[in-house]
Amino acid sequence: MFYQKEIRLKARSRGFHIITHELESQLPELHKIKTGMANFFIQHTSASLTINENVSPDVRSDMESHFNHMVPENAPYYDHTLEGSDDMPAHIKSSLFGPSLSIPITNGALNLGTWQGIYLCEHRNHGGSRKVVVTLIGE
Amino acid sequence: MFYQKEIRLKARSRGFHIITHELESQLPELHKIKTGMANFFIQHTSASLTINENVSPDVRSDMESHFNHMVPENAPYYDHTLEGSDDMPAHIKSSLFGPSLSIPITNGALNLGTWQGIYLCEHRNHGGSRKVVVTLIGE
């Protein structure tokens, strides 16, 4: 079975957001797969996807603090500055996290660990709605 | 062919460890696949998987040194500190490396480059045994 769908995520503020439920609720086809893989691919270069802790909101806000520190705005060595001070850091962060997640499917569901949630990493101040291509492969 | 298995890695100290053989030795099913993909997915948010140099132990210890420098403990901007000074850095590192690896299978074996080995990145001081879901897809 090969299944593919484009999902439009609702717009979110700059930072890290749990979107596990928003994705799963739009993928009833997951239930038809006993063993397989799900790939989530975000079609942008200033937002990304990652997996991290799904309980404490502090983890999400500390992630934002740390990456703003590690990838600062207005670094003296940036030349790509026309689209605003949040633009080049957003490109760098998007490559640090990466555009896609490959998650095993087991018995009709994403086989995430107990504490794992899917994060949208929104690196722009006003990123708008983001598009994710989901591909399910399995039997 | 879709094959899936949960592998429990033995507990390891904080740092970077080559686990290629520990994984391969538990996957006799690899030999049945001529062309395909293997996905290794770690079900944790404070340990991760990566691929790097499989010879010099210096590479592993320098990785630990560098990431402790780049993602320090006790950063003044961390709020998530209840579970110890190694906790929030472990979450950040786990997203930098990512939870999963997708490796081609060719003629019954993982098609790694000559110098590539699979690393377990153990970011906690006492992480204990870690769980990896392996999915093999191929023919």
Add this chain to the structure above:
Amino acid sequence: MFYQKEIRLKARSRGFHIITHELESQLPELHKIKTGMANFFIQHTSASLTINENVSPDVRSDMESHFNHMVPENAPYYDHTLEGSDDMPAHIKSSLFGPSLSIPITNGALNLGTWQGIYLCEHRNHGGSRKVVVTLIGE
């Protein structure tokens, strides 16, 4: 359908390079797949693959500037220094970006976003030609 091919990229200078066309032009098999996934796996530990902005050359040169700053040569804590000052930073960068990309295939083509291109990240001063194993899965 499972298809696999080894592609040799031409040698490039240290830095970030768009290789989308070099890859696609060697993959006529893409056209045979309506729905599926393409995996690109680089068999090296001092070069990597990522996806980022496909227009402005400034993004590529700013990426190089930033990662040279974030992962410096000659850090006092490196022990792995025999192969030159660009060696250990190259290993660290290769794990930050990762060795592989999983990109959806839709209607016979890589389903990249409008602004997305595939980058070769060459982290060595003289890396030479790099080898990428491409696996296409789909129907």
